[in-house]
Amino acid sequence: MIRYLVRRVLGGLVTVWFIATATFFAMHAVPGDPLLNDKAVTPEIRANLEARYGLDQPILTQYAIFLGHMARGDFGISFTQKNRSVNDIIREHFPVSAALGVLALVFAASGGIVWGALTAQYRNRLPDAVIMFLVILAISVPSFVVAALAQLGILYVNRWFDASVLPVAGWGQLRHALVPALVLGLGTMAFLTRLMRSSLLDVMDADYIKTARAKGVGPFRVFWRHQLRNAVLPVVTVLGPAVAGITTGGFVVELVFAIPGLGRYFVQAVQQLDYTVIMGTTVFYGAFLVAMVVLIDILYGLVDPRIRLQ
Amino acid sequence: MDAALLEVRDLKVVFDTADGTTHAVRGVSLSVRAGETLAVVGESGCGKSVSFQSLLGLTPTPPGRILDGSAVFNGQTLIENGTLAASVQRGRDIGMIFQDPMASMNPTMRIGDQIAEPLRIHQGLSRRAAHQRAIQLLQQVRIPEPASRVRQYPFEFSGGMLQRAMIAMALGVQPKLLIADEPTTALDVTIQAQILDLLRGMKAGNNMAMVLITHDLGVVAETADRVAVMYAGEVVESTDVESAFERPAHPYTLGLRQSIPDPGAAAGGLTTIPGTPPDLSQPIAGCAYAPRCPYAMRVCAQQAPPPFDLPVDEHGLRRWSRCWLQHPKAPRIKALDQSARGVGDGVA
Numbered sequence: 001m002i003r004y005l006v007r008r009v010l011g012g013l014v015t016v017w018f019i020a021t022a023t024f025f026a027m028h029a030v031p032g033d034p035l036l037n038d039k040a041v042t043p044e045i046r047a048n049l050e051a052r053y054g055l056d057q058p059i060l061t062q063y064a065i066f067l068g069h070m071a072r073g074d075f076g077i078s079f080t081q082k083n084r085s086v087n088d089i090i091r092e093h094f095p096v097s098a099a100l101g102v103l104a105l106v107f108a109a110s111g112g113i114v115w116g117a118l119t120a121q122y123r124n125r126l127p128d129a130v131i132m133f134l135v136i137l138a139i140s141v142p143s144f145v146v147a148a149l150a151q152l153g154i155l156y157v158n159r160w161f162d163a164s165v166l167p168v169a170g171w172g173q174l175r176h177a178l179v180p181a182l183v184l185g186l187g188t189m190a191f192l193t194r195l196m197r198s199s200l201l202d203v204m205d206a207d208y209i210k211t212a213r214a215k216g217v218g219p220f221r222v223f224w225r226h227q228l229r230n231a232v233l234p235v236v237t238v239l240g241p242a243v244a245g246i247t248t249g250g251f252v253v254e255l256v257f258a259i260p261g262l263g264r265y266f267v268q269a270v271q272q273l274d275y276t277v278i279m280g281t282t283v284f285y286g287a288f289l290v291a292m293v294v295l296i297d298i299l300y301g302l303v304d305p306r307i308r309l310q
Numbered sequence: 311m312d313a314a315l316l317e318v319r320d321l322k323v324v325f326d327t328a329d330g331t332t333h334a335v336r337g338v339s340l341s342v343r344a345g346e347t348l349a350v351v352g353e354s355g356c357g358k359s360v361s362f363q364s365l366l367g368l369t370p371t372p373p374g375r376i377l378d379g380s381a382v383f384n385g386q387t388l389i390e391n392g393t394l395a396a397s398v399q400r401g402r403d404i405g406m407i408f409q410d411p412m413a414s415m416n417p418t419m420r421i422g423d424q425i426a427e428p429l430r431i432h433q434g435l436s437r438r439a440a441h442q443r444a445i446q447l448l449q450q451v452r453i454p455e456p457a458s459r460v461r462q463y464p465f466e467f468s469g470g471m472l473q474r475a476m477i478a479m480a481l482g483v484q485p486k487l488l489i490a491d492e493p494t495t496a497l498d499v500t501i502q503a504q505i506l507d508l509l510r511g512m513k514a515g516n517n518m519a520m521v522l523i524t525h526d527l528g529v530v531a532e533t534a535d536r537v538a539v540m541y542a543g544e545v546v547e548s549t550d551v552e553s554a555f556e557r558p559a560h561p562y563t564l565g566l567r568q569s570i571p572d573p574g575a576a577a578g579g580l581t582t583i584p585g586t587p588p589d590l591s592q593p594i595a596g597c598a599y600a601p602r603c604p605y606a607m608r609v610c611a612q613q614a615p616p617p618f619d620l621p622v623d624e625h626g627l628r629r630w631s632r633c634w635l636q637h638p639k640a641p642r643i644k645a646l647d648q649s650a651r652g653v654g655d656g657v658a
Binding site for chain 1: 363366367368370399400401402405406408410413414415416417418419427428431432463465476479480
């Protein structure tokens with residue numbers, strides 16, 4: 001187990017290094033100038049700035065310096081927000097994105113399992129058809145549309161109760177997070193519903209379900225003890241990529257609901273060619289995802305005893 | 311005739327599919343007495359498993375549906391007029407074990423928990439007591455080191471050991487009847503003998519009756535007291551085990567017996583029954599076996615044969631055959647027992 005963990009962590013580090021390197025050179029290959037602002041800059045100031053950010057060095061030297069700093073966990077100062085370090089930006093805004101993401105994942109996983117179980121139970125009957133129609137809808141409609149519609153929905157709810165039940169935008173309390181998290185998790189929820197449905201239907205016909213029923217186990221316990229545990233395995237497998245989708249997909253939702261998360265900086269930095277913020281957020285997200293995938297692998301072993309020993 | 315432990319009359323089960331209705335079980339009548347072993351034999355797809363799974367309500371519904379028939383177990387109604395009685399207590403008085411032990415145990419549940427489950431449900435044992443009992447049961451089915459094995463998962467067991475664990479699971483609550491659905495089909499020949507030994511021993515120890523569903527006549531000869539031969543969803547011959555081999559009274563039974571490979575015979579290969587069983591989604595006129603029967607007469611294709619009563623066996627139990635050759639006016643066939651005295655009601 002220890003050896004397995006060490007191997008996974010080492011592999012993860014290599015992955016992060018690869019992500020960093022690819023991003024670094026891709027970013028420098030993009031045409032444009034990170035120091036070109038609205039204001040005109042004199043050659044002297046420009047030379048000063050280049051020296052300060054190390055842009056006057058050859059690109060390989062820059063890369064070596066970057067790797068050295070990255071190894072110490074230092075991503076430098078933002079190009080666009082002077083005197084604000086990238087680490088500060090991440091420290092300040094990632095917890096917001098993480099809170100939103102965790103809530104979205106809870107919605108997605110619990111919703112996916114419940115709806116999947118319902119559709120499987122009512123296979124080929126009306127509830128199944130209705131839910132599967134909504135699932136296709138949720139997968140196909142992009143999140144900015146859903147987010148805008150959700151805001152409209154909030155408006156109607158507030159008007160109906162004649163009170164501000166739910167805020168349309170903003171951040172700070174749980175009620176701010178509810179609707180955005182639901183919107184953010186919706187696509188994943190739909191995906192998990194479909195997965196759960198097919199997985200449950202597979203397990204429903206398994207011989208050991210017949211055995212359990214032959215033993216006299218009641219329908220409720222057959223479902224919980226025998227069916228669900230086995231059906232949930234494939235769902236656990238895709239939780240890793242699901243975390244990826246939710247954390248990186250948060251940008252749109254954060255923007256629509258005016259949530260001060262990291263997603264906004266991630267995208268803005270690319271638009272403004274803010275080199276240090278691009279590198280910092282990308283490497284951070286990369287490391288986060290790798291950590292999640294390793295975590296899910298360990299979790300998988302907890303659910304499926306067959307994986308544990310190997 | 312003493313009272314039967316299980317009495318099934320005219321059971322009919324159909325499956326509704328997109329292509330129409332398949333009549334998987336077309337009027338099965340049989341009985342099992344306390345303490346005896348009834349072997350139910352026949353080709354794949356002849357309705358052996360479906361019949362008994364329907365008794366316990368294990369047939370998936372839909373597509374499966376009990377059309378008609380009745381079943382009484384130990385004075386308790388299982389099926390009446392084609393309707394499953396709500397009071398069926400599966401796993402308490404009737405235990406069941408299945409063909410493929412690897413697929414029939416829950417892969418994510420410890421062996422001990424799976425054995426303990428019926429004990430806790432039917433005997434109300436505490437978690438700890440059920441665990442202790444599970445260890446005892448594993449010991450009874452001769453699993454070495456039961457105290458540590460009880461904590462393992464199915465993937466850590468071999469096929470033979472899993473079938474032993476299944477037997478322990480079904481017999482823990484001491485049912486009066488065990489339905490063993492091809493319990494040795496998925497196992498090595500050497501393991502098969504051990505499992506049959508074990509089943510015989512457990513049966514004697516618990517004074518339990520057993521229904522052994524199989525297509526292996528070797529297993530029948532070793533284990534059964536009586537035999538019900540099934541073909542195309544009905545019982546075509548019901549007899550004692552000795553008569554089934556020595557004096558078959560139905561051409562299908564004869565065909566099955568002749569299909570047993572004979573190590574003494576030199577070249578010539580295996581004897582088989584030519585043709586295939588009928589399509590059960592189509593109506594069957596006359597005797598279902600007639601198209602494959604070497605002795606088929608004109609009446610066979612037109613009218614379904616009733617059960618003809620044969621002389622009782624040495625224990626005074628009824629034997630019968632659903633074949634027109636048992637009619638007094640039918641031609642005599644040397645290889646067949648044609649000693650029927652008249653038309654019976656078709657319950658063994």
